[in-house]
Amino acid sequence: MSELSKKxxxxxxxxxxxxxxxxxxxxxxxxxxxxxxxGAAMFLALPLVLLLFDWSITSELSYAQLMEVLDSFxxxxxxxxxxxxxxxxxxxxxxxxFSDLHIGLAKEQSxxxxxxxxxxxxxxxxxxxxxxxxxx
Numbered sequence: 379m380s381e382l383s384k385k386x387x388x389x390x391x392x393x394x395x396x397x398x399x400x401x402x403x404x405x406x407x408x409x410x411x412x413x414x415x416x417g418a419a420m421f422l423a424l425p426l427v428l429l430l431f432d433w434s435i436t437s438e439l440s441y442a443q444l445m446e447v448l449d450s451f452x453x454x455x456x457x458x459x460x461x462x463x464x465x466x467x468x469x470x471x472x473x474x475x476f477s478d479l480h481i482g483l484a485k486e487q488s489x490x491x492x493x494x495x496x497x498x499x500x501x502x503x504x505x506x507x508x509x510x511x512x513x514x
Contacts, residue, residue, distance in 0.1 A: 405492030413470035416463040423460055454510050461506035466499040 393401055403411075433444040447453055473495050476482055482491045508514055 404489055405496060406488045407492075409470050409473065409492045409495045412466055413474070416467040416470070419459065419463040420467060423456075423463075426456075427460070457510050458503075458507045461510065462499070462503045465502045465506065466495075469495045469498050469502075 430444060433440045433447075435441075448457075473482075473491050476491070477488075482488060
């Protein structure tokens with residue numbers, strides 16, 4: 379097969395902001411970026427989590443008030459986001475630990491690890507969301 383008959387993918391060296399939507403980031407790259415996003419989300423939500431924890435252990439009255447607050451759809455949505463952030467950060471962190479041990483660094487293995495992390499995160503997040511919204 380000649381070089382002209384092959385359909386080549388565009389090569390991006392230095393990506394301009396206008397080309398960002400055309401660039402296909404591999405699964406491992408998506409996992410890496412989301413690992414940073416989930417870590418930042420958990421760090422920024424830490425004061426809220428500490429406040430909720432304080433309410434839960436201060437007294438029976440504050441615990442009852444916390445349970446009323448947790449019935450709000452918006453609070454449940456925030457908790458779903460935090461559950462995703464925790465689970466993704468956990469699974470991506472395990473992936474990074476394996477890569478520190480030089481396991482799964484080949485291009486094909488890295489792509490499959492990335493897809494596995496995304497699938498595991500989504501599956502566990504759905505279970506957490508169902509639990510948060512009281513489906514089981």
